[in-house]
Amino acid sequence: MSEEAVDVLIIGAGASGAALAWSLADTRMNILCMEQGDWMDPAKYPGMSNDWEARQLGDFGLSPNTRGRREDYPVNDSGSPIAVSMFNAVGGSTILYAAHFPRFHPGDFKVKTLDGVADDWPIDYDLLAPYYNANARMMGVSGLAGDPAYPAKEVPLPPVTLGKVGETLARGFNRLGWHWWPSDSAITTQEYEGRAPCINAGTCLLGCGQGAKASTDITYWPEAVRRGVRVKTRCRVREITVRENGMADGVIYYDADGVERKQKAEVVVLACNGIGTPRLLLNSRSKQFPDGLANRSGLVGKNLMFHPYAMVTGVFDEPLDSYKGPTGCCIMSQEFYETDRSRGFVRGYSFEILRGFGPVSTALWGMQQGRMPWGADHHRAHSELFNHTAGMVVICEDLPEPGNSVTLDPELVDSDGIPAPKINYRLSDNSSKMLEHSVARAREVLVASGANDTIAEAPLPFAGWHLMGTARMGADPNTSVVNEWGRCHDVKNLFVIDGSVFVTSAAVNPTNTIQALALYVGDRMKKNLANLFD
Amino acid sequence: MSEENFERPFSADELRTLTSVLDEIIPPSVERNLPGAGEAGVAAYVDAALRKAVELRPVIVQGLADLEAQARSRFGQSFAALSKTEKGALLNEQGFIFPLMLHAYIGYYQNERVVSALGLPLRPPHPQGYEMERSDLSLLDVVRRRPKMFRTLPE
Ligand SMILES: Cc1cc2nc3c(=O)[nH]c(=O)nc-3n(C[C@H](O)[C@H](O)[C@H](O)COP(=O)(O)OP(=O)(O)OC[C@H]3O[C@@H](n4cnc5c(N)ncnc54)[C@H](O)[C@@H]3O)c2cc1C
Numbered sequence: 210m211s212e213e214a215v216d217v218l219i220i221g222a223g224a225s226g227a228a229l230a231w232s233l234a235d236t237r238m239n240i241l242c243m244e245q246g247d248w249m250d251p252a253k254y255p256g257m258s259n260d261w262e263a264r265q266l267g268d269f270g271l272s273p274n275t276r277g278r279r280e281d282y283p284v285n286d287s288g289s290p291i292a293v294s295m296f297n298a299v300g301g302s303t304i305l306y307a308a309h310f311p312r313f314h315p316g317d318f319k320v321k322t323l324d325g326v327a328d329d330w331p332i333d334y335d336l337l338a339p340y341y342n343a344n345a346r347m348m349g350v351s352g353l354a355g356d357p358a359y360p361a362k363e364v365p366l367p368p369v370t371l372g373k374v375g376e377t378l379a380r381g382f383n384r385l386g387w388h389w390w391p392s393d394s395a396i397t398t399q400e401y402e403g404r405a406p407c408i409n410a411g412t413c414l415l416g417c418g419q420g421a422k423a424s425t426d427i428t429y430w431p432e433a434v435r436r437g438v439r440v441k442t443r444c445r446v447r448e449i450t451v452r453e454n455g456m457a458d459g460v461i462y463y464d465a466d467g468v469e470r471k472q473k474a475e476v477v478v479l480a481c482n483g484i485g486t487p488r489l490l491l492n493s494r495s496k497q498f499p500d501g502l503a504n505r506s507g508l509v510g511k512n513l514m515f516h517p518y519a520m521v522t523g524v525f526d527e528p529l530d531s532y533k534g535p536t537g538c539c540i541m542s543q544e545f546y547e548t549d550r551s552r553g554f555v556r557g558y559s560f561e562i563l564r565g566f567g568p569v570s571t572a573l574w575g576m577q578q579g580r581m582p583w584g585a586d587h588h589r590a591h592s593e594l595f596n597h598t599a600g601m602v603v604i605c606e607d608l609p610e611p612g613n614s615v616t617l618d619p620e621l622v623d624s625d626g627i628p629a630p631k632i633n634y635r636l637s638d639n640s641s642k643m644l645e646h647s648v649a650r651a652r653e654v655l656v657a658s659g660a661n662d663t664i665a666e667a668p669l670p671f672a673g674w675h676l677m678g679t680a681r682m683g684a685d686p687n688t689s690v691v692n693e694w695g696r697c698h699d700v701k702n703l704f705v706i707d708g709s710v711f712v713t714s715a716a717v718n719p720t721n722t723i724q725a726l727a728l729y730v731g732d733r734m735k736k737n738l739a740n741l742f743d
Numbered sequence: 744m745s746e747e748n749f750e751r752p753f754s755a756d757e758l759r760t761l762t763s764v765l766d767e768i769i770p771p772s773v774e775r776n777l778p779g780a781g782e783a784g785v786a787a788y789v790d791a792a793l794r795k796a797v798e799l800r801p802v803i804v805q806g807l808a809d810l811e812a813q814a815r816s817r818f819g820q821s822f823a824a825l826s827k828t829e830k831g832a833l834l835n836e837q838g839f840i841f842p843l844m845l846h847a848y849i850g851y852y853q854n855e856r857v858v859s860a861l862g863l864p865l866r867p868p869h870p871q872g873y874e875m876e877r878s879d880l881s882l883l884d885v886v887r888r889r890p891k892m893f894r895t896l897p898e
Pocket residue numbers: 220221222223224225226243244245246271294295296297298299300301302303305306307308309310414444445446447480481482483485486489537674675676706707708718719720721723
């Protein structure tokens with residue numbers, strides 16, 4: 210059964226799909242977004258009930274493989290030391306994200322020029338700056354002007370509360386003379402556009418029932434829908450179909466009842482994230498594209514970048530109120546961001562200071578670390594850690610390597626029978642050295658902040674939540690999948706707007722840049738509407 | 744044995760053993776005003792949680808039965824009646840302790856008596872949240888004085 214053709218079909222209602230839908234809405238084109246997940250009900254988020262911490266081991270877990278939600282598809286990540294994390298719903302992974310919202314730096318787009326590694330992006334910071342500003346207004350970003358690590362930028366709201374955790378660490382950074390700054394956060398710190406301010410509840414990774422954290426189901430989507438964009442949930446796209454002439458002509462999908470259906474479209478946009486997008490392209494094989502759609506370069510699914518993470522936690526004598534405040538947004542440091550070859554690696558990393566754990570997570574994390582015995586010593590162990598930890602994650606720039614990839618698993622399928630993605634990933638020598646360096650520096654600053662002990666995990670095994678590089682952009686069709694505004698070189702009415710298009714990863718969380726790019730692509734599409742496919 | 748229905752709730756005997764085991768895993772602490780995990784009623788939580796953990800439940804049920812049998816054969820009494828040292832010695836030999844600990848910890852640290860004793864409010868984090876003090880942004884003065892740190896590109 211086929212339905213009425215639409216002008217633009219966006220697949221995926223996450224961070225990027227929402228931004229593009231909103232951007233294109235004022236064209237009054239017939240725009241449809243298909244999403245395999247559903248609208249979330251914020252009143253039912255775990256933070257509203259006493260068992261909220263335990264839910265992170267259940268239906269609000271980080272991995273789609275263990276949550277047991279039918280909206281998810283499995284990911285075979287057994288070939289990677291870093292497990293994939295994502296969420297499938299209207300809002301996509303922003304339902305779970307920490308909303309740490311830094312920008313790339315000008316140099317991040319030109320690492321080949323600066324450091325002779327990887328490739329330069331075909332676009333630059335100045336081009337994206339207005340879109341970063343627009344995104345900050347739409348998402349409601351908080352932060353503080355004047356950071357010496359960045360060019361001047363627009364931040365609409367005052368920074369999140371530092372709390373004892375932030376101030377304790379800030380003093381440590383100051384003692385060492387290292388850079389730090391309040392984090393840019395996609396979290397409202399005051400009433401903003403009908404959204405309530407953050408109440409420091411600390412459940413950000415399980416959804417924000419307050420509506421303070423900018424997941425796109427409460428930011429871009431209501432605006433886009435009001436302006437006429439339609440969202441069809443519980444539609445899982447299996448493949449993109451092509452005409453004789455090699456142009457995309459729509460999709461085949463499964464509806465909520467698992468019935469196979471077709472949807473025709475003049476323009477198809479992929480916004481399924483750095484894993485879902487290559488999966489769909491590779492699963493769209495035809496006689497014109499036997500190796501997967503838009504894959505004449507052979508680069509679809511290649512160059513997967515994650516950002517290797519480390520987590521380094523300090524144990525302090527004094528109580529830190531550390532379960533209060535936004536989980537991943539506090540302060541950050543870019544002291545070791547730029548290349549210094551004397552360190553034995555190129556490029557660098559950021560520190561993102563975290564809040565501590567709740568009582569359940571303290572017990573389970575302590576158990577994992579072999580520090581939470583049963584028996585007589587249990588209470589001492591728990592009281593030493595609960596409300597007495599503060600620490601950070603390290604975000605390392607991941608350089609693109611063709612061997613790190615997404616392919617189709619030959620056996621594993623989702624509940625509709627669509628092949629699941631399979632991840633092959635190894636840590637490069639450069640990343641391993643960077644992790645080692647960062648852990649040593651993290652311990653140093655924790656001790657300078659007053660920690661009596663430090664605990665490090667590197668690489669952090671569950672931190673595959675930044676999904677980038679698997680359909681990279683570039684000017685040359687032989688070495689890239691999409692052009693500088695997201696249009697596939699091989700299929701001129703097919704666009705990619707999620708993190709797949711990243712050429713390099715920088716050493717900051719990607720979502721602000723993903724959305725700024727989506728807004729830029731939207732503007733380019735609007736400017737070129739008359740000759741979009743030339 | 745293979746006909747055993749593991750879906751059923753724990754029997755009264757099993758619950759007694761489990762409660763006693765839980766009190767060993769997390770014993771009471773007078774000084775901290777904290778109950779033992781058994782005394783706090785965590786067995787009911789574990790029972791419910793294990794009903795969703797279909798692979799683990801038989802392991803625990805069997806483990807509790809074996810523990811009782813060993814208590815009787817070695818010490819001639821039920822596990823609950825043993826001395827602290829005897830209980831500890833037996834538990835140290837049991838493989839099911841580690842997976843049981845996970846559920847015991849989750850149940851214990853969301854138990855109302857425990858949460859109050861830890862000084863936390865008896866309510867979920869939302870919708871009330873937590874008050875925090877104003878940030879001391881004067882800590883940034885030294886950072887503000889730093890020269891620009893990001894690299895600019897060659898023209
Ligand atoms: C725990 C966690 C913490 C994070 N913290 C941060 C952070 O602090 N800062 C930051 O910048 N980023 C963070 N991220 C990453 C951030 O969430 C992602 O970068 C961002 O959501 C990616 O946007 P996207 O549009 O590319 O994809 P997503 O937001 O993942 O959306 C993709 C959507 O496409 C849908 N889809 C996929 N395939 C199909 C199909 N075949 N048919 C129909 N629909 C499909 C999915 O259901 C999904 O809803 C975090 C992520 C996680 C999981």
